[in-house]
Amino acid sequence: MKKDRDGLAGVLHADDIHHREMLARVHWAVRLRWFFVAACLAAGLFLPAVGLPRLAGGCFLVVGGSLAAANALFGWRLRGHDRGQTAAGAALRALCLGQVAIDYLGLSVVTYALGSVETPVMFLVLPNCILVALYFPARQSLAVALAGFFLAVLPLVLELAGVIPTERIFGPDFKDFILASPVILLSYLAFLALAILFCWYLASVIRRSLLANEETIEARYRDLLQLNREKTTAVLRGTHELKAPLAAIRSYASTLRDGYCGVLPDKARHVVERIGKRCDRLLATITDVIRLGNLQSGVRVGETLHGVEIGKLLAEEVAEAAAGGDKGVTVLYEPPPAQVWVRATEEHLHTLFGNLIGNAVRYSRSGGAVRVEVAATGEGRPRVTVRDHGIGIPSEAMSHIFVEHYRAGNAVRHDDSGTGLGLPIAKAAATLLGAEITVESEIDHGTVCTVTFPGMTGKEE
Amino acid sequence: MARILIVDDDPDMVESLTLVLEGSGHEVVARFDTAQIAAAVREVHPDLIILDVIFPDDDQAGFKAARLLARDAEVQHIPVLMLSAVNQLSDLGFSFSDKDISRDYLPVAGFLEKPVEPARLLARIGELLRGQ
Secondary structure: OOOOOOOOOOOOOHHHHHHHHHHHHHHHHHHHHHHHHHHHHHHHHHHHHHOOOHHHHHHHHHHHHHHHHHHHHHHHHHHHHHOOOOOOHHHHHHHHHHHHHHHHHHHHHHHHHOOHHHOHHHHHHHHHHHHHHHHOOHHHHHHHHHHHHHHHHHHHHHHHHOOOOOOOOOOHHHHHHHHHOHHHHHHHHHHHHHHHHHHHHHHHHHHHHHHHHHHHHHHHHHHHHHHHHHHHHHHHHHHHHHHHHHHHHHHHHHHHHOOEOEOOOHHHHHHHHHHHHHHHHHHHHHHHHHHHHHHHHOOOOOOOOEEEEHHHHHHHHHHHHHHHOOOOOEEEEOOOOOOOEEEEOHHHHHHHHHHHHHHHHHOOOOOOEEEEEEEEOOOOOEEEEEEEOOOOOOHHHHHHOOOOOOOOHHHHHHOOOOOOOHHHHHHHHHHHOOOEEEEEEEOOOEEEEEEEOOOOOOOOO | OOEEEEEOOOHHHHHHHHHHHHHOOOEEEEEOOOOOHHHHHHHHOOOEEEEEOOEOOEOOHHHHHHHHHHHOOOOOOOOEEEEEOOOOOOOOOOOOOHHHOOOOOOOOOEEEEOOOOHHHHHHHHHHHHOOO
């Protein structure tokens, strides 16, 4: 049953999607940073032993330690986001900017320790530029990308200005050659700047395109929701228009039959009873046709599959079937020893098993028995079996049993009140739940319907 | 015997219900829309109200009327038996049973689906009048 009347529950807005993606990327960045922490600490401890200047080793240790402390703090803040304890968008952006700033500073120190232009390590600024350009508006991300560039080249600038000593790892010739040639130095810096701008531009274009697509999808989804609400209203109104007059006719027939308008002659009473029964069949057909149409449309607005304990639900269906029958058919059911969960909605499960158990009772002989069992397959998938010992289905009819309105000859002779929609409805409901339904039958010996659900380990999956 | 207020837009349904209820000794008063329902209840002083759900101008008029009565301290003690021709249709957002009766969602004392057999209707009315 859906109590969400506006049908919008569970709808993600483009901002929600964007926020969720950003959160996932920030998580990813935190995990990736631990590798950099490990690499920095390892470099600080072992590289001096293979000839790296001692200052460089110390820088790696300081950067590794600082990144580790910052990353632990980021991880703690992210857990707050996961629990929804912090404001969503702005706080997450601030956290992301904080991470980028720490990364830039660490990279700046490592760049200096590795001789700045002697290695391409300052180009590691590019991944952060891409990440920021994907999740921040263009101007903000450009500012952050440029800040990354300046922090990457800052050690080089400070070296050239003589503020800090020039650090070398490959001996004096290579770095002195570059620093002595303005063309090469400026080319190097220009290449870095262009690479940063190129990455920023590319990522910004991708971001704009993604956002536009998200907004389009959201708009289309809302259109679909609106259409579905209109369809629902139309079906509801149409159903009412069909059923209400029949219900009135049926009520009149019952009123006449039960003598509220005076005692009827036997013949008249017989005719009134026939009117009532034909009304019942027409009402059942209308209900089944509409139910099947709704199941086949497959639209479940505001409704999501969730864990349902099937043992209890089957007990309700069995009790209802046992109470409603007038043929003396016994419905046997032993609840499973442990709870069995399936991913479904209660309504679709009631539709599915109401039809299967109802069919089993309908096509049993008077005094017969129907057995309902719950078990698990070898792969741990929940399986429900409904077994009767009734009239069975002829082998030539087996390929038609899921065809709408089809009824085998022996079924019509046994009970002429069926609509031929019970199994199609059950199959449509099973399909919506991702379950498989199989039917085995032997004429005059009975039928076994088996529903196998996708695997589910517990309530919360 | 009880005084019963029927609120239903279908005159045929009202007539057949009236035949059954009056034939069983109850007094029946009918209204064909939910407008001014609280005033009608105060005027009629029914022991029980039979309320339809779908009316020509509003698919959920019965729900709204039931919620209105449930909030009205003067009439909220009167049991409401909801009666609807449309129910248990998947994906219509319109499927309920006695199990779904609650103060917020379906604030009524009982629910029956049309058409209802006279014996079942009278039995349910008897239960509600006895406070069950």
